[in-house]
Amino acid sequence: MAVPNITLNDGVTIPQLGFGTWQVADDIAEKSVSMALQAGYRHIDTAAIYGNEKGVGRAIATSGIPRQELFVTTKLWNDMHRKDQARKALETSLTKLSLDHLDLYLIHWPSVKHQGQFIQAWDAMQTFKTEGLVRSIGVSNFNQVHLDDLNGATPSVNQIEMHPTFTQKAYRESLLAQGIHPEAWSPLGMSKDLTNPVIEQIAADLGKTAAQVIIRWHLQIGNIVIPKSVTPERIAANFDVFDFELSEDQIAQIEGLDTGVRLGGDPLEV
16 A cells, blocks of 8 residues: 555645654665665655765665655754755755755754744745745744744644654644644654553554554554664564554554653753
């Protein structure tokens, strides 16, 4: 089965299952993204701060896959929020990726240190979209208070921490009501949720891996999800999640694991 596409609020379609590259070094990123593309992924997520855009770009360039079949996301880092800085950052990312446009460009964090400058970045990103340098624009790690400060277009995506022990259910539903699609980073709970007894039991019952169960949960509740791995077998397995479904009871069991505790940074403090 093909990966489902989600239509964002600006009409752009994004593959619901993508491949993440956080904490993957540049040379390893080239190999892992190449393996992901061979496995069938067509949505690749990176960021300027990851330091691996060149490796991601090399993998894309050598894949032989037509550009129009790929969906590439990168992100604007915290110290480049002023309008002139944002343009320079975008141009640098495009050069490293060897691309002439992005499919999705995100403000990575609202950034306490640069408080309020993300509003300038958002203004700049709307211009980038008008110019055709990016197809869709969104944010990452934005709380509602940050979204309320944005002017103009509504972000198409808010990429936030979401996993079984931190579901952000109420906020996720609020984002959808605003026309903003939630995308899960650290969808496996930095691997800690993989050893949760409830997840392990569901995986055993279904004959699947714990990661496959969690990814399937994300997909069924409507999240865009970007699992990461550098292991060929896991890269392939994480994509092989379309031959089974979780029952309503299994989904409820997973939702019941929510502790409300973040594993990553708080957007009000980072």
